[in-house]
Amino acid sequence: ETGVTQTPRHLVMGMTNKKSLKCEQHLGHNAMYWYKQSAKKPLELMFVYSLEERVENNSVPSRFSPECPNSSHLFLHLHTLQPEDSALYLCASSWSSSGANVLTFGAGSRLTVL
Amino acid sequence: DAKTTQPNSMESNEEEPVHLPCNHSTISGTDYIHWYRQLPSQGPEYVIHGLTSNVNNRMASLAIAEDRKSSTLILHRATLRDAAVYYCILRQPSGAGSYQLTFGKGTKLSVIP
Numbered sequence: 001e002t003g004v005t006q007t008p009r010h011l012v013m014g015m016t017n018k019k020s021l022k023c024e025q026h027l028g029h030n031a032m033y034w035y036k037q038s039a040k041k042p043l044e045l046m047f048v049y050s051l052e053e054r055v056e057n058n059s060v061p062s063r064f065s066p067e068c069p070n071s072s073h074l075f076l077h078l079h080t081l082q083p084e085d086s087a088l089y090l091c092a093s094s095w096s097s098s099g100a101n102v103l104t105f106g107a108g109s110r111l112t113v114l
Numbered sequence: 115d116a117k118t119t120q121p122n123s124m125e126s127n128e129e130e131p132v133h134l135p136c137n138h139s140t141i142s143g144t145d146y147i148h149w150y151r152q153l154p155s156q157g158p159e160y161v162i163h164g165l166t167s168n169v170n171n172r173m174a175s176l177a178i179a180e181d182r183k184s185s186t187l188i189l190h191r192a193t194l195r196d197a198a199v200y201y202c203i204l205r206q207p208s209g210a211g212s213y214q215l216t217f218g219k220g221t222k223l224s225v226i227p
Contacts, residue, residue, distance in 0.1 A: 043158070043217035045214060045216065090158070096213070101146070101213045102160050102163065103215060106157050107156055
């Protein structure tokens with residue numbers, strides 16, 4: 001088991017539902033990330049939080065809303081999603097000030113939008 | 115943006131060494147070279163990283179060309195558990211003190227028993 005825990009591991013939701021993905025890291029890192037991995041596509045960086053402030057937002061639709069209440073927790077709030085949003089959502093953490101900036105990933109949350 | 119180029123797939127026999135190549139001809143002087151791998155149904159896992167010198171750790175070795183335009187990840191004895199997609203990535207500064215790791219398609223390594 002890694003030091004980054006994601007819940008739920010699997011989620012099925014309708015297009016009108018509101019749900020949230022949760023990520024928790026136990027590594028003492030101060031940066032957290034959301035990545036999206038669609039079938040047969042590379043991982044796409046969605047959001048970056050450093051010291052609990054959002055520092056990257058890579059043109060992600062507003063139906064995805066991140067929240068970082070403290071350096072150990074990261075949420076991705078989901079509302080009115082589309083079927084094409086079905087994907088594996090990966091959370092990661094790192095030392096943002098580290099020269100090497102090695103990321104530790106969670107196992108991911110598999111989202112299916114009906 | 116600096117990018118990396120990797121073969122789509124490679125095969126190796128079990129217990130033989132594997133050399134996974136990566137080209138990054140537009141690398142900048144301060145870009146670190148990172149390697150991650152992703153096993154089926156799991157998140158990516160850090161393997162190794164380096165800047166200029168060759169690096170060794172318990173998982174693998176990283177050989178970096180003198181001009182830094184290419185690198186090679188070396189698995190000394192491939193096992194069935196090493197079957198995964200291997201990503202070669204450049205860590206680049208993206209402002210506000212953060213550093214992006216932009217993933218490509220990677221190399222899918224198959225290990226033959």
